[in-house]
Amino acid sequence: MYDGLTGRYTFACPVRDQVRVPLSSFRTIEELPGAAHPAVYKITFACACGDEHEGLVAHDELDWAPLGGSDSSFFNLMTARFEAVAPELVDHAVRRIQAGEWPWSFFCYPEERPRPAFPSSFRVLAPAEDAVGVAVRCPACARTSVNVVSRSHVDVPFYNDRRVRVVEHIFAADIEATVAAFRAELDSGAFDARRVDLGP
Numbered sequence: 321m322y323d324g325l326t327g328r329y330t331f332a333c334p335v336r337d338q339v340r341v342p343l344s345s346f347r348t349i350e351e352l353p354g355a356a357h358p359a360v361y362k363i364t365f366a367c368a369c370g371d372e373h374e375g376l377v378a379h380d381e382l383d384w385a386p387l388g389g390s391d392s393s394f395f396n397l398m399t400a401r402f403e404a405v406a407p408e409l410v411d412h413a414v415r416r417i418q419a420g421e422w423p424w425s426f427f428c429y430p431e432e433r434p435r436p437a438f439p440s441s442f443r444v445l446a447p448a449e450d451a452v453g454v455a456v457r458c459p460a461c462a463r464t465s466v467n468v469v470s471r472s473h474v475d476v477p478f479y480n481d482r483r484v485r486v487v488e489h490i491f492a493a494d495i496e497a498t499v500a501a502f503r504a505e506l507d508s509g510a511f512d513a514r515r516v517d518l519g520p
């Protein structure tokens with residue numbers, strides 16, 4: 321499903337059979353009720369065919385596959401065996417997280433501070449010129465903030481924009497209303513955003 325070499329997720333397209341899309345082409349991410357282990361997310365994505373389609377992504381695929389890189393193998397000189405790359409890279413990612421570096425972060429507007437996040441915290445993404453608007457449900461305070469960030473900020477784990485734009489608006493707890501309002505605002509380009517520092 322996730323290809324570490326290209327940093328893309330594979331989904332079905334009725335026109336092109338299979339397509340590979342980066343996280344920044346996702347449009348909505350919604351946890352399906354019921355399936356807990358692992359949780360399953362229903363996503364919609366903007367397809368190269370011009371349409372939007374739905375897909376399903378398991379929680380580990382959504383949050384951890386980008387940190388594990390490709391599923392190819394490498395030759396381990398220490399053990400003289402071919403071994404999977406992914407566990408090594410996930411270990412590496414875990415160490416970076418323990419050292420206080422986060423693969424994804426955003427600016428929580430209600431809390432007025434940067435917060436770490438995972439893609440499963442993203443709710444809505446919308447293209448905005450050469451950037452992406454992301455509605456993130458804060459893992460700490462459970463409220464939703466909208467940041468406007470670079471595509472790399474979304475697509476490349478551990479790459480974080482030093483400065484992002486935050487939309488100065490407290491969104492309703494009702495996620496459906498938030499989604500509708502957010503998409504309408506981004507489509508009209510009429511949102512008020514302020515630049516804030518994310519990085520140290």
Ligand SMILES: [Zn+2]
Nearest residue numbers: 333334367369
């Ligand atoms: Zn398509």
Ligand SMILES: [Zn+2]
Nearest residue numbers: 428431458461
């Ligand atoms: Zn928060």
